Amino acid sequence: MGKWTTFLIIGLTLTFLIGPFFIIIAAGLSAGENLAFPPEGLSLKWYWAVFEVESFRESFALSMFLAVFGTLSALVLGVPAAYALSRYRLPFAETVKTIVAAPIIVPGIIVGLGLLRYLVIPLNFTVSMALFMAHTALVIPYAVRVVTASLENLRSDMEEAAILLGCTRFGAFVKVVLPNIRGGVLAAFILGFVTSFNQVPVSLFLSGPGVRTLPIDMLAYMEITYDPSVAALSALLAIMSVGIIFLAEKFLGFSRYV
Amino acid sequence: MSESFVSLKNLTLAYGDTVAVSQLSLNIRKGELITLLGPSGCGKTTTMRAIAGLLSPRSGSIEIDGTDVTKVPANKRGVGLVFQSYALFPHLSTFENVAFGLRLRKVSNGEIKKRVEQSLDTVELGELANRKPSELSGGQQQRLSLARSLVLEPKVMLLDEPLSNLDARLRLDMRSELQRLQRNSGITMVFVTHDQGEALALADRVVLMKDGLIEQMGTPTELYNHPSTVFAADFMGFENIFEVREGALIGRDGSKISGYNAPSGSLAWRPGVVSLGSGPFHGTVAGVSFAGEMWEYVITSPLGRITASTPAGNPPYPIGATLAFDLPEQFGHQIKGAG
Structure with a gap:
């Protein structure tokens, strides 16, 4: 393949992937009243306006809460699971792996509908509770995968050494295994955080009066008000995600784990 | 104990x-x-x-x-x-x-x-x-x-x-x-x-x-x-081990070489006690390597593979040379049972 053809293909791919991002940033910079591209004039007013919207503030807080605590509880469940799967030959290991991966294989809409139909409606789960469970479940596959990868690089004789020095099995895990996979655990946290924060289909089914995650709130806002503030908010969120990943790569070598 | x-x-x-x-x-x-x-x-x-x-x-x-x-x-x-x-x-x-x-x-x-x-x-x-x-x-x-x-x-x-x-x-x-x-x-x-x-x-x-x-x-x-x-x-470096039965040494090819008086079992020789240059057996040098104090040989013979050594002072036998060698019984180590 010629050099120019290669450049063309790479160029087109990048435009296709990153182009929308620039369009959104630009659309948010509009001075006009409607969401449009190219923007009508230039101004930062919609970027400021985002912070004035009460529902954005509330849904941002909820999304943050879900992303942080949903991911933490996914790690609490996922790290031991990853440990067991990588250290022991378990009787139903393949089945467990499939179940653990299920939330990313099953379409989000089905997960959302399932939780709504079988937890919220018959069992009177609050919407926030269901959202929390859903976000935890969605992050578990990532937590298990990333942590498994870093456990596989850790030789198991280190734990045996700790045990022979007097540790219990659990003690060896806490004192020797955890400190040596903390990079992987942090990487799993970041990946989980971003996944949870950007989650739409499941949350769509599990939103109720006054309980909306940020992406769902943005959709709802756009149905009523078609102004550039949604574009401005999207741009801010995208920049936040890029920033997190950038820092993670710089300090953790994030791409080693994912 | x-x-x-x-x-x-x-x-x-x-x-x-x-x-x-x-x-x-x-x-x-x-x-x-x-x-x-x-x-x-x-x-x-x-x-x-x-x-x-x-x-x-x-x-x-x-x-x-x-x-x-x-x-x-x-x-x-x-x-x-x-x-x-x-x-x-x-x-x-x-x-x-x-x-x-x-x-x-x-x-x-x-x-x-x-x-x-x-x-x-x-x-x-x-x-x-x-x-x-x-x-x-x-x-x-x-x-x-x-x-x-x-x-x-x-x-x-x-x-x-x-x-x-x-x-x-x-x-x-x-x-x-x-x-x-x-x-x-x-x-x-x-x-x-x-x-x-x-x-x-x-x-x-x-x-x-x-x-x-x-x-x-x-x-x-x-x-x-x-x-x-x-x-x-074998583990202790007796690299030449042959079965002995009814007063004869049994080669890998099944040949029987009489003149060994050891009771039935095996005889084992370290490379250093295999004497080269004269003796009843004939073989071809398949490999020779320098090991500091000595030359180490791998010799193929109708008996089987033999490893031997000579002091480094002497010039080595070249690869491909045919030579006579002996497995002297008095230097052989007696083992009960055959490999």
């Missing part, structure tokens, strides 16, 4: 359905350095893991210092283990690696400092207390791994091929270092290796294992000079 300190009784060890060691009994005296020697898969590492408590026996028992420890978990057995890979804790400094076991025992900080420094000095790592294991050389990591176990004053110290990751020169240094440590501390050591030179050089007693059983055990000189089986002879 008098007052055994570690005693294994009819130990059978298995991984799932695979039996690795069967009905092994062994008594180790206090302060003795035992090597478990054998090819990979002979059960030597498995036996060591059982003594450490990392593997529970299918049947049989393990006693240490008069107490049955068969059911005592690994973390309460008071046994130290140096792993082949050293298994150091990469997130902790040299000092903290050694302090690890003491901290678990709730020893006071002052006492920890004293004991860790003392034990790092013993292995000459005192200057490197603040380094991480990854910043140490292979030999230093090895010594750190030793210090980490020794600081707890274990009743028995187990070493799993601890020298196999070191280069040849360092291996010799560490060998004498280990001997020094063992003599000074009087600690009972079980050393696992597949290297017969290492086993013979270090041990008070060598336990040669094969297929999960003890093939022969004895002092290094006993094993080296008087291997009792074909396998043991």
Whole structure:
């Protein structure tokens, strides 16, 4: 393949992937009243306006809460699971792996509908509770995968050494295994955080009066008000995600784990 | 055997359905350095893991210092283990690696400092207390791994091929270092290796294992000079082993060479006692290599493959040369049974 053809293909791919991002940033910079591209004039007013919207503030807080605590509880469940799967030959290991991966294989809409139909409606789960469970479940596959990868690089004789020095099995895990996979655990946290924060289909089914995650709130806002503030908010969120990943790569070598 | 300190009784060890060691009994005296020697898969590492408590026996028992420890978990057995890979804790400094076991025992900080420094000095790592294991050389990591176990004053110290990751020169240094440590501390050591030179050089007693059983055990000189089986002879460097039946040597090709008076069984010759240049047998030099003090030959002959050597002072026989050789009976080592 010629050099120019290669450049063309790479160029087109990048435009296709990153182009929308620039369009959104630009659309948010509009001075006009409607969401449009190219923007009508230039101004930062919609970027400021985002912070004035009460529902954005509330849904941002909820999304943050879900992303942080949903991911933490996914790690609490996922790290031991990853440990067991990588250290022991378990009787139903393949089945467990499939179940653990299920939330990313099953379409989000089905997960959302399932939780709504079988937890919220018959069992009177609050919407926030269901959202929390859903976000935890969605992050578990990532937590298990990333942590498994870093456990596989850790030789198991280190734990045996700790045990022979007097540790219990659990003690060896806490004192020797955890400190040596903390990079992987942090990487799993970041990946989980971003996944949870950007989650739409499941949350769509599990939103109720006054309980909306940020992406769902943005959709709802756009149905009523078609102004550039949604574009401005999207741009801010995208920049936040890029920033997190950038820092993670710089300090953790994030791409080693994912 | 008098007052055994570690005693294994009819130990059978298995991984799932695979039996690795069967009905092994062994008594180790206090302060003795035992090597478990054998090819990979002979059960030597498995036996060591059982003594450490990392593997529970299918049947049989393990006693240490008069107490049955068969059911005592690994973390309460008071046994130290140096792993082949050293298994150091990469997130902790040299000092903290050694302090690890003491901290678990709730020893006071002052006492920890004293004991860790003392034990790092013993292995000459005192200057490197603040380094991480990854910043140490292979030999230093090895010594750190030793210090980490020794600081707890274990009743028995187990070493799993601890020298196999070191280069040849360092291996010799560490060998004498280990001997020094063992003599000074009087600690009972079980050393696992597949290297017969290492086993013979270090041990008070060598336990040669094969297929999960003890093939022969004895002092290094006993094993080296008087291997009792074909396998043991082969492992101890008797590279030319032939069956003897009814006064004749049996070649690999089935030929019978009469004139051997040994009782039925086998005769084994080290390469050095095969005489080249004259004799009743004929062969072709298939390979010759320089080994410092001598030339080493591989000779193909109707009898089978023969390995021999001549002093390095003489010019070598070239590859492809035909030559006569002899397997003199008076230098052959007699073994009961055929390979």
